[in-house]
Structures are given as C-alpha cells and as structure tokens.
Amino acid sequence: MEIASILIVGGGLSGFTVAQNLRSRGFTGTLGIIDPAGIPYDRPPLSKAYLLGTKDAAGIQLAPDAWFAEHRVDVMVGSVAKLLLEPLGVRLDDGRELLADRLVLATGGAARPLPIEGGDLDSVLVLRDRNDADRLRSKLSEGTELTIIGAGLIGAEVASAAVELGAKVTLVDPIDPPLVPAVGPELARRLHDMHGTAGITTIQGAPARIVRENGKHLIEMADGSVITGDEVLVGIGIVPNTVLASDAGLQTDNGVVVDEHQRTSHPLIYAVGDAARTRTGSGELLRRAEHWEHAMNTGATAAASLLGQGLPQHGASWFWSDRHGVHVEGVGDMNAEGRTVLRLVDGAPAAAFRLGAGGNMLGAAAIDGGLTVKAARRIIDRGIIVDQEALADPNMPLKKLAR
Ligand SMILES: Cc1cc2nc3c(=O)[nH]c(=O)nc-3n(C[C@H](O)[C@H](O)[C@H](O)COP(=O)(O)OP(=O)(O)OC[C@H]3O[C@@H](n4cnc5c(N)ncnc54)[C@H](O)[C@@H]3O)c2cc1C
Incomplete structure (x- = not known):
C-alpha cells in the first residue's frame, strides 16, 4: 500500500x-x-x-x-x-x-529522578528541555551556590557554564573520575581535574537526602557530611x-x-x-x-x-562535549576489552585509543582533537591496523594512518 x-x-x-x-x-x-x-x-x-x-x-x-x-x-x-x-x-x-x-x-x-528523599522537591532542578534551561538560567547569578549532583556530560557542562556566570559550584559524584567508559581513565582524570582548576569544588560521594530550609538546600551525604547551597541540579542521566x-x-x-x-x-x-x-x-x-x-x-x-529505500550506512558511534574551554570527542567503544595507547601532549594525555587483541582499533577519544577522532573513526570503520608507535606520536597526523 x-x-x-x-x-x-x-x-x-x-x-x-x-x-x-x-x-x-x-x-x-x-x-x-x-x-x-x-x-x-x-x-x-x-x-x-x-x-x-x-x-x-x-x-x-x-x-x-x-x-x-x-x-x-x-x-x-x-x-x-x-x-x-x-x-x-x-x-x-x-x-x-x-x-x-x-x-x-x-x-x-x-531527566532521571534522584531516588532519595527530597530528590523530587519542586525546587530541585533538572536539564532536559528549553524550559528547564530557562529556569536554571534564571537561578544563576554572581555568587549563587549551585550544587550539581552527577558529574557526567551534562553535569560537567553546566558546572563549566555556571562558573562562567559567576556561580560557586560544587560537583558531586560517587565515581572519581566520572566518564571512564566514554573516554577511558586517563582522559577522564584530566577532564575531571579541570573542574578544580576552574574553582569548582568536586566531592566524591552519594547524596542520601535533600532538605529545603530557610531558602537553602541541605544535601545530606551518605557519609554524614552536609553540603549547603542555594540551588541543586540533578544530572544523572x-x-x-x-x-x-x-x-x-x-x-x-x-x-x-x-x-x-x-x-x-x-x-x-x-x-x-x-x-x-x-x-x-x-x-x-x-x-x-x-x-x-x-x-x-x-x-x-x-x-x-x-520509504522502502536502501538504509544509509553509519560509522562507529560518536559524541562530543564542551567544558572549560576544551572540546571533547569520543568514537566507538572505549570500554571494549583490550588495551589503551595514549598520545601525550606536553606530558598530558590528549588522545586515547582502545585496541583489541589483534591491534584493531575499537574506540578513541581526544581533548581538542576533532581531526584525530575523525581519522580514528575511519580507522575503526575500515578495520585498518595501525602502527602503535605512530599512534602514540603526537606529531603524526592520524589522518596519515587512516589511509
Ligand atoms: C542539555 C543537553 C545537552 C546535550 N549535549 C550533547 C552533546 O554535547 N553531545 C551529544 O552528542 N549529545 C548531547 N545531548 C544529547 C542529545 O541532545 C540527545 O541525544 C538528542 O536530543 C536526542 O534526540 P531525540 O529526538 O531522540 O529526543 P529529544 O531531543 O528528547 O526529543 C524528544 C521530544 O519528544 C517530545 N515528546 C515526548 N513525549 C511526547 C508525547 N507524549 N507527545 C508529543 N511529544 C512528546 C518531547 O517534548 C521532546 O521534544 C544533550 C542533551 C541535553 C538535554
């Protein structure tokens, strides 16, 4: 029909x-x-x-x-x-x-609700649509104390934007560093440490209860400590x-x-x-x-x-994120069974490549390395086996290895 x-x-x-x-x-x-x-x-x-x-x-x-x-x-x-x-x-x-x-x-x-007492308070913020963004923006000004629960992609991006807007940000996550499955442990560490450099307080821990008192939010943590602040944003997926x-x-x-x-x-x-x-x-x-x-x-x-037409071909899955003035990209599966080859720039990990047992690339991630990730995607999609020393060499454009 x-x-x-x-x-x-x-x-x-x-x-x-x-x-x-x-x-x-x-x-x-x-x-x-x-x-x-x-x-x-x-x-x-x-x-x-x-x-x-x-x-x-x-x-x-x-x-x-x-x-x-x-x-x-x-x-x-x-x-x-x-x-x-x-x-x-x-x-x-x-x-x-x-x-x-x-x-x-x-x-x-x-937005996934925070499954603890007080996680569903009307005053607890989330970010999924434009109305949420308008509400969050209206709460942020110079000196606003913002606690963000969840330091994944969205939590980290909001933290970065909020400090730019003058807020005092506390970023809470039970895992340190977050994002390891997406970018590997080395880049995840570097990215998470950028929060501290930007003046954000990072806390490893799990919230147990949120209470609203005298216009403030009190976040009681599982270890008994309490974080007090003006606003709370939940970004847990x-x-x-x-x-x-x-x-x-x-x-x-x-x-x-x-x-x-x-x-x-x-x-x-x-x-x-x-x-x-x-x-x-x-x-x-x-x-x-x-x-x-x-x-x-x-x-x-x-x-x-x-329409009954031939299906388009898509490459390995790709994402990006921006925070603290850097651009992060990832492609494929950084969590796959295998080992990682790092590319260091000035001693810091700038790119990570996940290789399978046969030396085939399964995943890649980079900080400010869009072209590297683009080439890595080609390597992954075409199953090209690349020389590992060349892979680790920051002076070797990955594009050359993707031919
Ligand atoms: C703040 C934010 C930042 C992000 N940043 C990045 C990033 O940097 N990089 C990246 O790769 N991805 C990012 N993402 C993820 C990316 O935006 C999502 O993967 C993408 O928007 C998914 O598109 P979608 O159409 O499936 O769903 P959505 O964009 O969620 O759209 C779903 C729509 O369905 C509508 N809807 C739901 N139920 C009904 C109903 N019953 N009747 C009618 N309409 C309904 C909703 O109103 C909504 O408009 C981000 C997401 C958010 C929220």
Whole structure:
C-alpha cells in the first residue's frame, strides 16, 4: 500500500530528522510532527551557549519556521496521550484524534529522578528541555551556590557554564573520575581535574537526602557530611519515554525495542533517537545510545526504511562535549576489552585509543582533537591496523594512518 500519511510523535532532533529525510527522499504525502514545544530545537546548546546566553531560542531552532511551511511539515503543538492501533493514529491529551498510515515514536527521554528523599522537591532542578534551561538560567547569578549532583556530560557542562556566570559550584559524584567508559581513565582524570582548576569544588560521594530550609538546600551525604547551597541540579542521566509504546503493547526494554530498520514490534510503528533501543538481526539487544548523532542517524534510517529505500550506512558511534574551554570527542567503544595507547601532549594525555587483541582499533577519544577522532573513526570503520608507535606520536597526523 502506498503510504499517504506519516505522524511523528516528538519534535526533537530525531523526529525532525525523520521529517527532513522523508522530504529529501521524495515523500510527498501528509507529514506531521506533534510536540508540546512546537517548532523543533536542538538540545546540546541548552547546557552550553543557550545557558550562557550567547544563543537565543531562535538560534537553537533546528530549522527556521519557514522551512516547515515550505516542506509541508505540519508542526502541531500538543502531547500524545495514547497510540491508537485500529485504525492507526494517536489521541492527544486534549482528546483530539489524528489518524495516519505510519507512526514514528521520537519521544526522547526525561531527566532521571534522584531516588532519595527530597530528590523530587519542586525546587530541585533538572536539564532536559528549553524550559528547564530557562529556569536554571534564571537561578544563576554572581555568587549563587549551585550544587550539581552527577558529574557526567551534562553535569560537567553546566558546572563549566555556571562558573562562567559567576556561580560557586560544587560537583558531586560517587565515581572519581566520572566518564571512564566514554573516554577511558586517563582522559577522564584530566577532564575531571579541570573542574578544580576552574574553582569548582568536586566531592566524591552519594547524596542520601535533600532538605529545603530557610531558602537553602541541605544535601545530606551518605557519609554524614552536609553540603549547603542555594540551588541543586540533578544530572544523572535520562529515562527513555516508552509509556506510549508499552501501553499500546509494543515491546520495550529500557527503550522501545526496534530492529535495524527502526521498526518496532508493531509493523506500522517506528521508533528513533534516545527512546529507541536496537535488537540486532542476531537477537542481541544493544545498549541504548543517547547522543546527538545517534538521533540523526536513526532518524535517517527510519525515513529510508519507511520509504522502502536502501538504509544509509553509519560509522562507529560518536559524541562530543564542551567544558572549560576544551572540546571533547569520543568514537566507538572505549570500554571494549583490550588495551589503551595514549598520545601525550606536553606530558598530558590528549588522545586515547582502545585496541583489541589483534591491534584493531575499537574506540578513541581526544581533548581538542576533532581531526584525530575523525581519522580514528575511519580507522575503526575500515578495520585498518595501525602502527602503535605512530599512534602514540603526537606529531603524526592520524589522518596519515587512516589511509
Ligand atoms: C542539555 C543537553 C545537552 C546535550 N549535549 C550533547 C552533546 O554535547 N553531545 C551529544 O552528542 N549529545 C548531547 N545531548 C544529547 C542529545 O541532545 C540527545 O541525544 C538528542 O536530543 C536526542 O534526540 P531525540 O529526538 O531522540 O529526543 P529529544 O531531543 O528528547 O526529543 C524528544 C521530544 O519528544 C517530545 N515528546 C515526548 N513525549 C511526547 C508525547 N507524549 N507527545 C508529543 N511529544 C512528546 C518531547 O517534548 C521532546 O521534544 C544533550 C542533551 C541535553 C538535554
């Protein structure tokens, strides 16, 4: 059957990419995106330029308003309360029902709540959407005491932006250093130590209770110590938004389970981005990715798949992060079984390469080394075996080894 209409639930990067790719791949039918936030915007700036005020709401839109009219993508402001299966469609929380030939779930995730007493206080901040960023920004001024629970990617980025805005930041994490699975222990150590240099207090420990007293937050730690401050932000990851799928009887498992075509267990419903989790053809359930490029890649795959076209090829998974004036990138799997070759610049680790038993590269990460990571990705994707001495030599452009 010719597909006449497609509805995308969620207008983040993955939902937007599905729409963009459907049009660029020639889909001429009715196309809609439903999202309470309206016109799609990009999330990474929320902990960087948008929080710092160097980009505004218009500056983080994924496309100008006119693009949606030109490409006949109908952006509907609303929230889907239920998926309808017979006939296929959605019911919005205002009761409206919309039907379509295919549905795409691009619902992303919600900030993971801190599972301790006081973790759910209204005054405890999180950062997932633009409203959260506006609220956080409004709380930060010269001298604000901000405690951040979770020193992963978002916690670290907010810490960096907040000190720039004049806040006094305390960064709490049970693991020291955090991010080892993403960038390896050597780069993780260097990155975490940058917080101290920037004047941030880092504390290794787990919070046990949050209490609000006289306008302040008291964070009681498991070891009995107490951190007192004005504001608390929790950045401990996300929970994928899978309720619509599970209520409709679709298979979920810490994500909406999809195959390599982004098809869910319902033949007419697809899922993409942070909300989706792939089961490979051989039955392996992969780790759910929560990165910007993965949202784009899965969006492109879903569009191709919906139109019965050949699937695009994507390289090893890649992410970036910015903090304290440095740019971090990682590709592949730094946690894979194997050993690490380091590249030192002025005695400090600038890049790390994870090699498997056969000398094949499985992962790479670098600080201020975008070109190195780009070349490493090529090496990983092509299975090129590189000389380890050359790999460790900071004067050897990795591009030369990627040929
Ligand atoms: C602050 C921040 C900084 C980040 N920085 C980086 C970075 O530096 N590098 C990197 O690689 N990644 C980064 N990421 C991750 C990246 O932004 C995400 O992986 C990406 O946004 C995922 O896109 P998505 O479309 O799957 O989900 P989302 O962007 O979360 O979009 C999901 C959308 O679905 C909507 N929705 C949910 N439920 C419903 C419903 N029932 N009805 C209608 N709509 C619904 C939501 O409103 C939301 O707009 C960052 C994320 C955040 C939050």
